[in-house]
Amino acid sequence: MKKSIIKPMLSKHLYARNTIDGQIIIRSHELIELESLDNVQVAAMKLMTGEYTTNEIYKFLLSNGYEMDEEELSDLIETLQEYSLVVDQTEIDLNHIISDSSKERYARQISLFSGMTNGYKNAYEIQKKIESSHVAIVGLGGVGSYALYAFAAMGVGTITACDFDTVDLSNLSRQILYHEQDVGKKKVEVAKQRAKEINSQTKYHFFQRQITSTKDLTEIAQGSDIVLLAADTPRGKITHWMNEASYQLSIPFLTAGTSMTTQVCGPLIVPGKTLCFDCSMPEKTLETHPIVQFINQRYEGALIDPYNAIVASLGVLEIMKHLTGFSESRLYNHRYILDLHTLESSFVEIKPKTSRNRCPLCE
Ligand SMILES: [Zn+2]
Numbered sequence: 001m002k003k004s005i006i007k008p009m010l011s012k013h014l015y016a017r018n019t020i021d022g023q024i025i026i027r028s029h030e031l032i033e034l035e036s037l038d039n040v041q042v043a044a045m046k047l048m049t050g051e052y053t054t055n056e057i058y059k060f061l062l063s064n065g066y067e068m069d070e071e072e073l074s075d076l077i078e079t080l081q082e083y084s085l086v087v088d089q090t091e092i093d094l095n096h097i098i099s100d101s102s103k104e105r106y107a108r109q110i111s112l113f114s115g116m117t118n119g120y121k122n123a124y125e126i127q128k129k130i131e132s133s134h135v136a137i138v139g140l141g142g143v144g145s146y147a148l149y150a151f152a153a154m155g156v157g158t159i160t161a162c163d164f165d166t167v168d169l170s171n172l173s174r175q176i177l178y179h180e181q182d183v184g185k186k187k188v189e190v191a192k193q194r195a196k197e198i199n200s201q202t203k204y205h206f207f208q209r210q211i212t213s214t215k216d217l218t219e220i221a222q223g224s225d226i227v228l229l230a231a232d233t234p235r236g237k238i239t240h241w242m243n244e245a246s247y248q249l250s251i252p253f254l255t256a257g258t259s260m261t262t263q264v265c266g267p268l269i270v271p272g273k274t275l276c277f278d279c280s281m282p283e284k285t286l287e288t289h290p291i292v293q294f295i296n297q298r299y300e301g302a303l304i305d306p307y308n309a310i311v312a313s314l315g316v317l318e319i320m321k322h323l324t325g326f327s328e329s330r331l332y333n334h335r336y337i338l339d340l341h342t343l344e345s346s347f348v349e350i351k352p353k354t355s356r357n358r359c360p361l362c363e
Helices: 039-046 054-063 070-082 089-094 100-105 107-113 123-131 142-154 169-173 187-198 214-221 237-249 290-297 305-324
Strands: 008-010 015-018 024-027 031-034 086-088 134-138 158-163 203-208 226-229 253-259 262-269 334-339 345-349
Touching (some): 008 070, 039 070, 054 070, 070 086, 100 107, 100 123, 107 123, 123 305, 134 142, 134 214, 142 158, 142 187, 142 226, 142 253, 158 187, 214 226, 226 237, 226 305, 262 305
Parallel strands (some): 134 158
Antiparallel strands (some): 008 086, 015 024, 024 031, 334 345
């Protein structure tokens, strides 16, 4: 008798409008055109606040002269449920899987998840998944500082982050965590303070460390669910070290960074599931020529703040998709490339560069 106790609640993220011919269009995660709703259906939907059971709604309609039998009301609720327009408040009430404080704090993202509950009982389970996740960030520069802010703001349970640098005046143009009074201080010290101010519920581990080997990265990534590689020095080397660490630990990682006006996000490497980084870009093809090494030693990224913000946010989004599955990441075996000069973008499939299907690391 589930239908008699369901407390239907119209999802709060819905936006509705009338067309010129009177049709009601509801914008959820997709546009949904409902067949012309009659006054009785509208009256029933207005009672779907999560306070009343289906039976109570039926009795209210009956006592106010609306002609709708129980089966018609159930059919309406079922239709709305099919489109994820209605959630069952009863199930949510019974499911105290996150705190009331979390329900309030993360209400907007929970509202988003409520229409994308792929395999979950309700949106709170997705929030719970975020709160029990552990993300590691390598590098707290332009991309890493945006990412740390975003992961903390969304309530990721544990965040590990590392950097070796101090805050420089030239960082302030794009590295969101650092303020004028921080110039000269260690980035990890400032980031630790700022992260606690953003979300005191998250557990943090900070490493003051320059990455010089695979071992450095295994120590940082150990225990995490996924790593965002947001550092690019030593150029060419660090991604191969990250790749190796990822395979040693069986922990996925994602690269996100800028190269002039081009933003590159991905591939999202999942050991055992996707090709590894070395498959598409064997290490010997990189950074071996003396002039390449000379130029790269002098390299300083030429960029403006939104470049970091955009590629970091894309990386964070894809990591959240991977961790929770609320939507499927498209970066498995793919890179997303966005040119912020022309606004043209493309997906590039990762293919092995060698004649073998897999490189020695992941075959
Ligand atoms: Zn490989």
